[in-house]
Amino acid sequence: MEAGAAILLESVRKICPTLTDEELLAFVSKFTFEEFHRKDFFLQSGKVQKALGFIVNGxxxxxxxxxxxxxxxxxxxxxxxxxxxxxAFITQQPSKYSIQCLEPTVMACLSYENLQWIYENLPGFERYGRLVAGEILNRQQARIESFIFQTAEERYLDFVRHHSALFNRISVSHLCSFLGIERQSLTRIRQKLAHK
Structure with missing residues (x-):
């Protein structure tokens, strides 16, 4: 899984370019690389998430x-x-969400215990963890606000702008569910936009 480790480290360097090679090697040594099939669950609702999963591929x-x-x-x-x-991961409480693979997926997995080890022994990674957590929370907040402040059409256009590469990788039913609209509404929105 050397390629997976390289992808993980490249991602870390983009966020925290001042980390040393020794710190990065110690960090990546705490991950395990796991392969999942399409439809496999990384996390099931009602269970405690044992590891963070960095998606290398999938x-x-x-x-x-x-x-x-x-x-x-x-x-x-x-x-x-x-x-x-x-x-739920940080508090090690059962999650209300499931995370399921839509494609064969490779993840670099970091256990809760190893995350704590990293924070205690590699202080440079506290900043990385804070920035990643901030990004996750920003996305969650943006999703909440999209349902408060945007129309269905605006949510769709936002998705097109930020996730156009996903269109050929996800089903229409999953997209409709994500946007909070019926399939017929999505069809109407697409037809309207095609005529603009």
């Missing part, structure tokens, strides 16, 4: 089941993202 979907039994998609994560329900 695509996963985060979802929950609402009170009516509908599965609601809340996020898509792909190469360079961390797959996590971060608040």
């Amino acid at each position: 695509l996963v979907r985060s979802s929950y089941v609402d009170n009516d039994g509908n599965e609601i998609t809340v996020g898509f994560y792909y190469e360079g993202d961390y797959a996590t329900h971060y608040p």
Whole structure:
């Protein structure tokens, strides 16, 4: 998994370029590399997330089941993202979300215990952890605000702007669920935009 380690380290260097090679090697030594098949679960609702998953290759979907039994998609994560329900991971409480692979996926996995070891022994990574956590929380806040302040069409356009590479990798039903709209509404939005 040397290629996976290189991708992980490249991602870390982009965020924290001042970390030394020794620090980076100690950091990556705490990860295990795992392969998942399409439809495999990285995290199941009701379970405690044992590890953060940095996606080296592949695509996963985060979802929950609402009170009516509908599965609601809340996020898509792909190469360079961390797959996590971060608040539940940090507190080691059961998650309300599931994270499932939409494609064969390779993840660099960091256990909760190894994350604590890194923070205690590699202080330079506290900044990295803070920045990654901040990015995760910013995305969650942006999603919440999209439902408060944006129309369905604006949410769709936002998705097109920021995630155009995902269109051929996700199903229409998962996209509709993520946007909070019915399939017919998505069709109407696409037709309207095609005629602009």
